[in-house]
Amino acid sequence: MIPELGHFALILAAMLAIAQSGLPLWGAQRGDSRLMGAAAPLALAGFVAIVISFAALIWSYAMNDTTVVNVVANSHSAKPMLFKITGTWGNHEGSMILWVMVLAGCSAAVAGFGGGLPSALQARVLGVMGLISLGFLAFILFTSNPFERIWPPPPDGQGLNPLLQDIGLAIHPPLLYLGYVGYAVTFAFAVAALIEGRVDAAWGRWVRPWSLAAWSFLTMGISIGSWWAYYELGWGGYWFWDPVENASLLPWLAGTALLHSAIVVEKREALKIWTVLLALLAFALSLLGTFLVRSGVLNSVHSFASDPARGIFILCLLGIYIAGAFALFAWRAPAMAPAGVFAPISREGGIVLNNLLLCSITAVVLVGTLYPLFLDLLTGQMISVGPPFFNSATAPLALPLVMGMAVGPMLAWKRASLWPVLQRLWWAACLALLAFILTLALAGWHVLSALGFACAFWLIAGAATDIADRAGIGRTSLGNAWNRARNLPRAAWGAAIAHAGMGVTILGISGMGLATEKLVAVPPGGSTQFAGYEWRLEGVRDFIGPNFTARKATITLLRDGSVVAVMEPSKRFFPTGRMTTTEAAIRTRPSGDLYAVLGEERPNEAGVSEAVLRLHNNPLAPWIWLGAGIMALGAALSLSDRRIRIAAPARRRKEAEVSA
Amino acid sequence: MTRKKRRLYILLLCAIGLGSATALTLTAFQDNLVFFRSPSDIAREAPPPGRSFRLGGLVEAGSVQRQGEDQGRPAIHFRVTDGAHVVPVIFTGVLPDLFREGQGVVTQGMMGADGTFRAREVLARHDETYMPPEVADALKRSGHWNPAQGAAPAPATWNTLDPARPQANPPRSGS
Numbered sequence: 001m002i003p004e005l006g007h008f009a010l011i012l013a014a015m016l017a018i019a020q021s022g023l024p025l026w027g028a029q030r031g032d033s034r035l036m037g038a039a040a041p042l043a044l045a046g047f048v049a050i051v052i053s054f055a056a057l058i059w060s061y062a063m064n065d066t067t068v069v070n071v072v073a074n075s076h077s078a079k080p081m082l083f084k085i086t087g088t089w090g091n092h093e094g095s096m097i098l099w100v101m102v103l104a105g106c107s108a109a110v111a112g113f114g115g116g117l118p119s120a121l122q123a124r125v126l127g128v129m130g131l132i133s134l135g136f137l138a139f140i141l142f143t144s145n146p147f148e149r150i151w152p153p154p155p156d157g158q159g160l161n162p163l164l165q166d167i168g169l170a171i172h173p174p175l176l177y178l179g180y181v182g183y184a185v186t187f188a189f190a191v192a193a194l195i196e197g198r199v200d201a202a203w204g205r206w207v208r209p210w211s212l213a214a215w216s217f218l219t220m221g222i223s224i225g226s227w228w229a230y231y232e233l234g235w236g237g238y239w240f241w242d243p244v245e246n247a248s249l250l251p252w253l254a255g256t257a258l259l260h261s262a263i264v265v266e267k268r269e270a271l272k273i274w275t276v277l278l279a280l281l282a283f284a285l286s287l288l289g290t291f292l293v294r295s296g297v298l299n300s301v302h303s304f305a306s307d308p309a310r311g312i313f314i315l316c317l318l319g320i321y322i323a324g325a326f327a328l329f330a331w332r333a334p335a336m337a338p339a340g341v342f343a344p345i346s347r348e349g350g351i352v353l354n355n356l357l358l359c360s361i362t363a364v365v366l367v368g369t370l371y372p373l374f375l376d377l378l379t380g381q382m383i384s385v386g387p388p389f390f391n392s393a394t395a396p397l398a399l400p401l402v403m404g405m406a407v408g409p410m411l412a413w414k415r416a417s418l419w420p421v422l423q424r425l426w427w428a429a430c431l432a433l434l435a436f437i438l439t440l441a442l443a444g445w446h447v448l449s450a451l452g453f454a455c456a457f458w459l460i461a462g463a464a465t466d467i468a469d470r471a472g473i474g475r476t477s478l479g480n481a482w483n484r485a486r487n488l489p490r491a492a493w494g495a496a497i498a499h500a501g502m503g504v505t506i507l508g509i510s511g512m513g514l515a516t517e518k519l520v521a522v523p524p525g526g527s528t529q530f531a532g533y534e535w536r537l538e539g540v541r542d543f544i545g546p547n548f549t550a551r552k553a554t555i556t557l558l559r560d561g562s563v564v565a566v567m568e569p570s571k572r573f574f575p576t577g578r579m580t581t582t583e584a585a586i587r588t589r590p591s592g593d594l595y596a597v598l599g600e601e602r603p604n605e606a607g608v609s610e611a612v613l614r615l616h617n618n619p620l621a622p623w624i625w626l627g628a629g630i631m632a633l634g635a636a637l638s639l640s641d642r643r644i645r646i647a648a649p650a651r652r653r654k655e656a657e658v659s660a
Numbered sequence: 661m662t663r664k665k666r667r668l669y670i671l672l673l674c675a676i677g678l679g680s681a682t683a684l685t686l687t688a689f690q691d692n693l694v695f696f697r698s699p700s701d702i703a704r705e706a707p708p709p710g711r712s713f714r715l716g717g718l719v720e721a722g723s724v725q726r727q728g729e730d731q732g733r734p735a736i737h738f739r740v741t742d743g744a745h746v747v748p749v750i751f752t753g754v755l756p757d758l759f760r761e762g763q764g765v766v767t768q769g770m771m772g773a774d775g776t777f778r779a780r781e782v783l784a785r786h787d788e789t790y791m792p793p794e795v796a797d798a799l800k801r802s803g804h805w806n807p808a809q810g811a812a813p814a815p816a817t818w819n820t821l822d823p824a825r826p827q828a829n830p831p832r833s834g835s
Binding site: 234342343344352353356357359360361363364367368371381382383384385386388389390392393394396397519520521571579580581582597598599600602603604610612614 | 670678687688692693696726734754
C-alpha cells in the first residue's frame with residue numbers, strides 16, 4: 001500500500017511538473033499574471049508530492065518490505081537501522097528520487113523566497129526548473145522505478161554493498177546532489193535571462209547566492225567523497241583522478257568560475273554573456289557527470305549500477321537541455337547589452353584571468369576524462385589516462401591561478417595598480433619563499449611539494465593581508481581597526497576565509513606529496529620500524545560484528561619504547577553478498593596520519609603465519625579536508641551577508657544601491 | 661582603454677590560455693597514456709621493459725601464491741590468462757578485496773626482463789559481478805566469449821575456461 005502511494009505521488013509530481021513548466025512560461029510570454037502566479041503554488045505542490053514519494057521509499061526500507069524490488073536488491077533485515085535508511089539513496093533509483101526531491105526543494109525555495117523577483121523572471125525560472133524536474137521524473141518513472149513490486153517476496157534482501165554501509169557515503173551523495181542541483185537553479189536563471197534578453201546587476205545578485213550555495217555543497221560533497229575513499233577503500237590515497245571523481249570536479253571548476261564572474265555582473269555589469277555561458281556550462285557538466293556515472297560508459301574503479309537504457313535516456317536529456325540552452329544562447333546572447341569598460345589590471349581583470357585559468361583546467365580534465373571513451377569508440381584502442389596525466393597537465397595552470405588568488409581580491413574595481421598591492425604582499429612572498437627553501441632542505445629534492453607549500457603560505461598570508469588591509473591595521477589605532485574588521489562585509493570575510501581554506505587544502509596536498517609507504521610481512525609478536533615509530537604486531541584474531549565477521553590485527557605503536565597508540569586494521573567479510581572490505585586503522589594528528597592496512601596472512605619459511613601490513617605515513621593529510629571545510633564555511637559566511645540574502649528586496653532599490 | 665582594445669586583450673588572453681591548455685594536454689598525453697594489453701597481445705608483441713601498461717584478463721585458477729618476495733618486499737605471484745595465453749605477474753602490495761581466482765582483473769605495471777609482469781597496482785572494483793570492459797574485450801578477442809551467443813559467462817564459471825586447453829598455455833617462467 002505505502003509503495004503504491006509513493007509511486008502515485010511520483011506520477012502526481014510528474015503531472016505537476018508538466019503544469020509547472022507549461023503555464024508560467026506561457027503566462028510570462030503573454031504577460032498574463034494569473035498564469036504566472038500559478039508557478040509558485042505548483043512548485044510547492046510538486047515538492048510536497050516528491051517528499052511523500054521519498055518518505056514512502058524510506059518507509060519501505062525501514063520496514064524491510066521485500067515485495068519492493070529495490071529493497072530486495074539493496075537492503076537486508078540484518079542491517080543496522082541507520083544503514084537501512086541511508087541505503088534508500090545508496091542505490092541508483094533511490095538516489096535519483098533524492099535528486100528530484102532536492103530540485104523540487106530548490107523550486108519551492110525560489111517560489112517561497114523569490115517574492116522580490118520580478119514576476120515574469122520568477123515565472124520563467126520556475127518554468128525552466130519544472131522542465132528539468134519533468135525530464136528527471138520521466139527518467140525515474142520510465143527507466144528506474146524504485147517502487148516496482150515482486151511476488152512472491154523473497155524471504156530477505158541481498159544486502160547493501162558493504163562499502164556503502166558507512167556514514168561518509170550516506171551523507172556524501174545528498175551533499176553532492178545539493179551542489180549539482182544548485183547549478184540547475186543558476187541554469188534556470190540563465191535560461192530565463194536569455195528568454196528575457198536582459199542581464200543586469202540585480203540578476204547577478206540573485207544568481208550569486210545560488211551559485212555560492214551550490215558551490216559550498218559541492219565542495220563539501222567532493223571532499224567527503226575523497227575522505228571516504230581515503231579511509232574506507234584502504235588505498236592510502238585521497239584523489240585518484242578517476243572518471244567518477246572527475247565527473248564531480250568538472251562542475252566544481254566551472255562553478256568556481258561562475259561564482260567569481262557573477263560578482264563582476266553584480267558589481268560592474270560586465271562579463272554578462274560570459275557569466276550566462278558559465279551558468280549553462282556548470283549545469284551541462286553536472287548533467288554530463290550524471291550521465292558518465294549512471295551509464296557506465298566510462299571504465300571506472302567506482303563502478304555503479306550501470307544500464308545502457310538509462311545512459312541513453314540521460315544522454316537524450318543532456319542533448320535536449322544543453323542543445324536547447326545553447327541554441328537559445330546563440331540566438332539571444334547578442335541581444336544583451338554590451339559589457340562595461342574596465343582596465344586589464346583591476347579586480348575584474350583578475351577575475352577574467354581566474355575564469356580563463358579555471359576554464360582551461362576544466363577543458364584539460366574534460367579531455368583527459370573523455371579521450372579514452374572517444375578513442376575506444378573511434379578506433380577500438382583501449383587506453384587509460386591516469387593521475388600522471390592530470391597532475392602534469394593541470395599543475396602548470398593551477399600554479400598561476402593560486403598565485404593570482406592572493407593578489408586579485410586586493411585589486412580595486414575598474415582600474416588598479418599592481419605595484420602597491422605587491423608591496424603589501426612582500427611579507428607573504430617572503431614567507432612563501434622561506435617555505436619553499438625549508439621544504440627543499442628538509443624533505444629532499446621534492447620541487448612540486450615545495451612549490452605547493454610556498455603556494456599554501458602565500459595564499460593564507462595573502463588572505464590575512466587582505467583582511468588586515470581592509471581593517472586598516474597599521475594606518476589606524478588597533479581598537480579602531482578591530483571595529484572596522486568586525487564591520488567588514490561578511491562577503492569580504494567569506495572570500496578571505498575561502499581563499500585561506502584553499503591554502504590549507506594545498507598545504508595538506510603538498511604534505512601528502514611527501515607521503516611514504518612500507519609493505520612488510522610481520523609474524524605475531526614481531527615488529528618493524530617505520531616513520532620514526534616501532535610498529536609491533538601483537539596478533540591477528542577473529543572478530544564478530546553485527547552483520548559481518550572480521551580478521552582484526554592489533555598493532556602497538558611505540559616510540560622510544562613507550563606505547564603511543566594501539567591500531568586495529570581489519571578485513572571484514574559480509575556473508576550477505578559475500579563481500580570483503582578493508583578497514584584501515586588511521587591515527588590522526590595535526591602533523592599527519594599514520595595509516596595501517598592489513599593484507600593477506602601467509603606462512604613464512606619457518607611455517608609461522610605472517611601478516612602482510614601496508615603502513616603509510618601521510619604528513620598533513622587531515623588538512624586537505626579541513627581546508628575544504630573552511631572553503632565551504634567561507635562560502636556559507638558570504639551567503640549570510642545581508643546584501644546577498646536570497647530574499648532580495650525589490651529590484652529598483654537594488655539598482656539604487658549599486659549606483660550609490 | 662577602449663572597448664576594442666579591451667576585447668583584443670581578452671581575445672589574446674583566451675588564445676594564450678587555450679594554447680597552453682592544448683600544449684599541456686598534448687605533452688602530458690605523450691608521456692602518460694597507458695595502453696591496455698591482453699596476454700595474447702603480449703605473446704604477439706611484448707612491450708619493451710620499462711614501458712607502463714595495463715594488463716587485463718582472468719586470474720588463472722590455482723595460480724595465486726602468497727609466498728615469496730620481490731626486491732625485499734612481500735609479493736604475491738599469480739598468472740593472468742585470456743584463455744589463449746598466460747602472463748605471470750608479481751605484485752607487491754595489498755590485494756584489493758575483490759581479487760579472486762578465476763575472476764577478471766586489471767593490473768598496471770611493466771614487463772620485467774624475465775618476462776614477468778611487475779604490477780604496481782591491481783585495480784579494485786566496488787562490485788563483484790562487474791566485468792571490466794577490457795577483460796570482456798580480451799575474452800572476446802581470444803575467442804572465449806562470443807557476444808552473439810549471449811551474455812558473458814558469470815565470473816565464477818570463468819575458472820573452468822582455462823583447464824579446457826592446458827597445452828595452449830605453456831608457463832613462461834618457473835613461478
